[in-house]
Amino acid sequence: MFTIDNKAKKFTFILMAIGLVSLIFGFVTDYLHYQEDPKYHFTTWPAILFNTYFYLGIALFAVFFVALQYVAEAGWSIVLKRVPEAIMGALPAFSIIMLIIAVTAILHLWGNHIYHWLADGITDPKNVKGAEGAKYPYYDEIIAGKEAYLNAPFFIIRTIIYLIGWIYFAKKLRSLSILEDKLGGTSIHSKAVRSSAWFMVFFAVTGSMAAWDWIMSIDTHWFSTLFGWYVFAEWCAIGFTTVYLVTLYLKNKGYLEHVNNSHIHDLGKFIFAFSLVWTYMWFSQFMLIWYAHIPEEVAYYVDRIDVKNYRFLFWFSMSINFLFPIILLMSRDAKRNHKRLVFVSAVILIGHWLNSYLLVTPGTLKTHGHIGFTEIGIGLGFAGLLIYLTLNSLTKQPLEPKNHPFLDESKHLHT
Amino acid sequence: MNKTTIYGIFDDEEVLLSSVKEIRSNEIHIKEVYSPFPVHGLDHALGIKETRMAITAFIYGCIGLTFGIALIYYIMISGIYKSWPMNIGGKPNWTLYHNLPAFVPVLFELTVLFAGHLMSITFFIRCGLFPGNPEVSPDPRTTDDKFLMEIEVDGDISKVKKMLTKTGATEINLKE
Secondary structure, eight states, X not given: OOOOOHHHHHHHHHHHHHHHHHHHHHXXXXXXXXXXXXXXXXXXXXXXXXXXXHHHHHHHHHHHHHHHHHHTTOOTTGGGTHHHHHHGGGHHHHHHHHHHHHHHHHHTGGGOOOOGGGSTTTTOTTOOTTSTTOOSSOOOHXXXXXXXXXXXXHHHHHHHHHHHHHXXXXXHHHHHHHHHHHHOSSHHHHHHHHHHHHHHHHHHHHHHHHIIIIIGGGSTTOOOTTHHHHHHHHHHHHHHHHHHHHHHHHHHTTOOTTOOHXXXXXXXXXXXXXXXXXXXXXXXXXHHHHHHOOHHHHXXXXXXXXXXXXXXXXXXXXXXXXXXXXXXXXXHHHHTOHHHHHHXXXXXXXXXXXXXXXXXXXXXXXXXXXXXXXXXXXXXXXXXXXXXXXXXXXXXXXXXOSSOTTHHHHHTOOO | OOEEEEEEEESOHHHHHHHHHHHHXXXXXXXXXXXXXXXXXXXXXXXXXXXXXXXXXHHHHHHHHHHHHHHHIIIIIITTTTSSOOOOTXXXXXXXXXXXXXXXXXXXXXXXXXXXXXXXXXXXXXXXXXXXXXXXXXXXXXXXXXXXXXXXXXXXXXXXXXXXXXXXXXXXXEEO
C-alpha cells in the first residue's frame, strides 16, 4: 500500500496555497481595475478556464486510458493500471471547477464574461447600434445564426451531461477494478470491457463537443471541424506524460516493482506518438486556413500571430511541443532513458500549458492578455490539487491489481 | 578432417530459442537459423549485431527531403529563369520560405517515400532476396512449420549432435 510522505504532502499543499493566493490576488486586482473602468475584462476567469481545460483534460484522459486498455484487450499496461485509475480521482474536483465557470458565465457573476455569445441582447435583431434602448454588445448576425446550439440553457445542460457522464464511467471502471481484486474470475473483466466500450462511444461525441463548447465557442465567429481532434490529441499528449511521471515517481519510491523498462518504453512511445499527432493536427488546421485565406477563418490566427503579446508564444509553444519529442525521443534507447524522458515530459507539459493559454486568452482578452502571477499561480495551484488527489486515491488501494486476467502477461512484458 | 554442416530441425520456436541459448553458452558457433516467421528475441540470443537499418532510414529520408526541396523549388518557385512561377491560392511566390507551409505535405511524403522504398530495397539486397536468386534455405520445410539451426563443425560432430538432441531437436541431418 502506498502512503503519502510528508514531503509530498507539504509540496502539494504549498502549491495549492500558491494557487489560492494567486486566485484571490487575481480577483482583487481585477475588481480594482473594474472599479476604475467598467469596461475592463476580468483576466482571472480566462486563467481559470485554460488551467481547468489543461488539468481536467489530464484527469479525463486517465479515464480514456483505462477504457482504451479494456477495449483493446491490452495486456502491457496492467501493472501500472492503478496510476491512471488514481489520476481519475481528480476528475470530480476539476468538473466542479468547470461547472462553476459555466454557471458564472451564464449568470455573468463576478465579472465572468468569457463567452461573448452569452452577452445580453447579442441575438436580438432590434438591438442594433443607434436604435432606441440599444446597448453594447449589439446584435450579431453570425452569433444569432448559431443560437440554436449556442444558448445558455442548452450550454449548461450539455456541460452537466458531459461531466456527469465522465464521472459516472470513471467511478464505474474504478469500482469494477476494485471488485475484481476481491472476487477474481473473468466476469468482471468482461463487464469492464462493456462499460469501456460505452464510454468510448460517449467520449467520442462528448469529448469533441466539450472542446467546441468550452474552448472553440470563445472565438464564436470562427470554427474548425478539426478542433475536437486537436484538443483530444493535446489531452493525450499531456495525459500520457502525466501517467509516465506518476509511474516514475512511484517507481523511485520503491513501489510498482513489476514495472520494467519495457513498460517505460511503451509509455515513451505514446508520449512521442501523441506529440506528433498533436503537431499533425495543429499543422492540418493551420495549413488549410493559411492556404485558403478566407477572412472568417484567418481571423483566428490573426488574433494570435499579429498580436505582439502572443506571437512569440504561438510559435514557441508549437515548436517545443514538436521539436523536443521528435529529436530527443526518436531512438529506442532514448525512450528507456529516464533523464531524457523526464526532460522531454517537462518541456511538453510547459509547451501544452502555453498552448492552452493561447486557446483561451486571445479570444477573451483580445490584445490585453499576458502571462502573469495569476496565470502561473493558478496553474501551480491546480497542479498541486491534481497531484494531491492522485496520490490520495493511490493510498486507497493496492498499487497492483490482483486478479486481472492479463496481469501475468504484463509482468512478463518484454519488447 | 572434413568440414561438416549439421542441420538441427525444431518444431517449436520456444524450444529453438532455449536450444540456441544453451548451445551458444557451450561455445559452439551457430552459423545460421532459418525460421518461417520472426522469432522474438532470437537475434539477441544469436548475438547478432544491432541492425544499422535505422541509420540507412535516416540517410534515405534526408535524400528524399533534399530531392523534395529541389523539386518543389524548381517547379513552384524558380522554373527556368522564373519563367512560370506558380501563383496558387494567392500566395506570394517569390521565395521558398514564404510558401513553405504549402510544401510541407509534399516534402513529408517524399521523405517517407524515399525512406520506405529504399529501406525495402536495401533489405532485399542484404538478404539476397531478388528474382532469380538461388534458394538459400537448406530445407524447404523452414518456409512452412519447421525451424532449422545450421552449425558448421571441424572434426568431431558427436558432441554437437548430442547437444542438439538434448535441447530438443526433432531431426538431425548432415552435409559433408
